[in-house]
Amino acid sequence: PKWIYLSSSSSNSLAFHSVMEKYLNEHPEINLAFQPGTYQIKFGKSALAGIYKRTNLFFCNKDESQRILEIREDDIKKLLEGMRNLGPKIVIITDGKKGAYAYEDGKMWFMPPYPDPKPPINRTGAGDAFSSTFTVAISLGKSITEALRWGPVNSMSVTQQMGARAGLLTREQLEELLAKAPEDYKPKLI
Secondary structure, eight states: OOOEEEEEOOOOOHHHHHHHHHHHHHHTTTTEEEEOOOOHHHHOOOTTHHHHHOEEEEEEEHHHHHHHHTTTOOHHHHHHHHHHHHSSSSEEEOOGGGOOEEEEEEEEEOOOOOOOSSSSSOOOOOOHHHHHHHHHHHHTTHHHHHHHHHHHHHHHHHTTTSSSSTTTOOHHHHHHHHOOTTTOOOOOEE
C-alpha cells in the first residue's frame, strides 16, 4: 500500500504495533497516518516510540496531546512542538468546534471550522472525519493548507447527522462545499 491509516486498537494490541513498526521500517516507501485511540495513548509514548518516529501524518485532539505528552499545557504551539518532537513529520491537533492546528517544518497553521448550516446534532465522528479526509487530501497530492480546508468540511457534515458515518461526503460533494466556502475559510499561519 501507499498509505496505512493506524487508529484505535484493543488493549492487547501492543505486540501488533511492534510488527507494524518492523513492517514500516522494511518498507520506507509506505506512508503512515496515525490517530491513536484510548489504548494506544495508555500504552505510552515510550512503548510506541518507533511508531511515532515512523509517522508521516499524526492526528489527535488537544486533550489527547496533553495525555500523550504527560503535561498540563494549553499553549497549542508547545503542544504541536511536543508532538513533533516524538517524530511525526506533520502534526495535526484538533480543538473541537474551535478549529484545528497543523505543524510541519517549523510552520504552524490554524484552520477555522467550516460553518455549520444549522446547529450540530451530534459531534461523534467529527475528529475521525477530519483526519481521514485530511489524509485522503494529502494522499491525492494536495498541500497541507488545502488538506486543512478539506478536513473540516467532512467534519461539519458528520455533525449534521447522528452517528460517526452518516453525513460523510463524496469528493464531489466536498468540493462543491469548498467552492461555496466563505472568503475567510482558509488556514492562517500562527
